[in-house]
Amino acid sequence: MGVKVIPRAARVYIGCALLGAGACALPALRPGAATPWSTVALLAALYALCELPARCRVLGRPFGGSVPMGTGSFFPVLLAAALLLPPAAAALTALPGSLLARVDEPPAAPRRAWRAAATALAVWAAAQTAGALSCATALGHGPDAPDFPYALLPAGAAALTFCLALTALDGGIRATADGLPPRTAWRGLLGRALAPHAVHGLAGLMMAVLWRSSYGPVSALFVLLPMYISCWVFAQYHRERAAHQATIRALVQAVDIKDRYTRGHSERVGHASVLIARELGMAEERLDVVRFAGILHDVGKLGVPTRVLRKDGPLTPEERRVIELHPEYGHEMVRGIGFLGEARSAILHHHERMDGSGYPYGLRGEEIPEFARVVAVADSFDAMTSTRSYSRARPVPTAVAELERCAGSQFDPRMVAALVRALDRHGWRPAVTADEATPSVLPAPPVSPGGDVPTPREGKTPPQREAGAPPARAADASPARAVDGPVEDPDVRSRERA
Template sequence: MWALPATARALVMGAVLAAALCAAPALRAGSGVSWATVALLAAVCAAAERLPRRSLALPVLLTAAFLLPPAAAALVAVPGALVGRVERPPVATRRLWHAAQQSLAAWAASCVFAVFPLPGLHALPSALAAALVCALLVAVLDGAIQVTAEHRPPHEAWRGLPTGSLAPALVHGPAALLAAILWRGAYGPAAALLVLLPMALSGRLLDSGRRERAAQQAAVRALVQAVDLKDRYTRAHCERVGRASVLIARELGMTGERLEAMRLAGVLHDIGKIGVPTRLLRKDGPLTPEERRVIELHPEYGHEIVRGIAFLDEARAAILHHHERLDGKGYPHGLTGHQIPEFARVVAVADAFDAMTSNRSYSRARPVPVALAELHRCAGSHFDPRMVAALTRALDHRGWGPVAPADASDLVLSTSRNVPSGCSAEAAVGRGGER
């Protein structure tokens, strides 16, 4: 416990105290509580806590919340949490935290369910609300301990909090209500326990989905961190390109998983710069033809880096083709028009826009209206006019945040540039090839 930061210790002790206060009325009630129900549910919960991923624990807690008063429901989670699987130290502190967390979640769910005590399946809305509160509270406390004990940024710890809690509520709420109804019916607890098997399977599927999403996020974070170690400007640029790509994609009607894939395409479009010598990325003076050819290899490097990552399938096309031009004069394959994948055409516009509106080692940021005017001038030859129009509409609706000041070392301006003639938006993203 004492190895934790002070804020994390305070959070753990506060949660334990709150859980104890919530459960105390049940201990004072004595024979007024159905201790047989508490004991049986606690035993099932303890068995669930010994399973990998604890796929059954949440449904059991919800069943307890629907069968018992709040204080008694809070006790069901405690024995199992105190003997459950813990894979990392400090074991005692993790068990204590988990017990408090689960106890508070069961208590809160029972309180919500008790507000509308309707009979049978008429209580389904109350059950869904209680399940959502239970899942949200678990997720909020999970995020809080990550922020205080592991110093994770809050936006990462609580990313996707409401939507991530919705699926467990929709799956476990109705099933736990059915278990509670059977428990109180003619067939008793034995029939109710049979309901918990499909609940366990559904919980395992949900856990699998969460693990897959977590692995995907970890893979993207690792790639972005690798870019940051190579060149800090490139990482900031990629994050802004991801943001601009999403603005365009929304105007095009993209939603859900495709919108997220579009964001990843923007964030990772320059991942291939890991293979480009740093001296070329930061060079102040003109590039030689040979140096330009080296830089122009970065889309192919990036495509190879993410080749084995299945969930980046459509984003991979944008990584490879975001420097193609509609007139066929781009690289690496000289594609024309709609031969260029849609994601690549979106990223090309987002990339050029950010390059023109950011301070770089060889150019100062241009005002947004000037950058948009240049994109419109190059539409049809370099950029897809539909993507340029979508970005213009998005910026009219939402605006574009101020550009963060560059480091002093990034503000060295070159007076001798080998900028190609024609579209200066192309020049903004590199001297014949993006920098």
């Protein structure tokens, strides 16, 4: 749920989940139910104890403030309960820990109630599946050894049922609380949950086997130690990732403050770069890096004098040469940031052209790094489709037609085709940037599919580059062109047409 005010439909949905959870747990509370209260109490207390550090700062301090975050880190305890207990009793074990779990966004009470109800229902369903497959017999008891590999079948089925139940319930709350269409609400939930829940199921089976062994419940606690360590490591990873995001946000904000004409441009180029990369079938781990490349492609403008970036009149040849240094400035700024990876080469080479007339090194064709070719298309597309204080946005079809016209000479045709497919699939929402000027009074400048600076200059000596970078080539000696576009115009740029 991503809203602070819970809609009526979501409140009804939560109420129904609570009623369902109550109906599932009620049989365990009836007189003569023969509920194994000692096991229920131990597992419920264990699950609640595991969730407490994420909510309590005092308990979280020994872990540097990074402890397993929220409900989900210790589902193996609940899956062990599903394998050990009758369904109604297993549902009860989920309630204390779910109610104590940390909630990051208000309102906390309904969110906790929802999480408790959904978790109890999922555990109940998992226990029903385990019981139907005679899990109690397969686990053995005391000196009786568990029946392997048959015990894997009820454990795996219980984990799958748990995953399916939670996925179905979470998709429902997304649809009712966030107003998402059903297909969108459930999209991707099951795929992301299957692998973690499979691991949780194996850990839950280990706990259940040890619990039923001659060593007793205490031995099952040893399963939690490696789990807690792995969760702590995962939390450290998220802290580092958050630090990376903060670093990038700071750099982008600095560029936006300095060059008001392209405010918001960086984020949109990052988004368009990811759309292209997905269409090309890039691996998931590369998508974040290509997004970083798009977001930071103009970070080198921090090294360009503000008076040059904001100049209203025509640029002198010297000022053009200064602006054309921004890819190299950007590369020098980020070359020590290890997590950027391939993004560094994209920052350096996103103004290269397929025909070799780009800068800073005049690379040609496949010599240009793949990420740089992606960002070049995304950068030019957003420059053409964004309304700024000095130019009116071109319609998306016009921008696409211009990209296709320049494919092969300026842009990689594969990247252009990938962007066209992504736009057909996802659409595009151009935005007003800079000072939110009224575009209706501005004349429409000639179409020019470029970024924000002019193109090749004469006599450029390549700076020292990273190991493995392509060899330098002499820059094209042709006249400078208007705003990176193929139309030559040595005297003006788009922002001077207002």
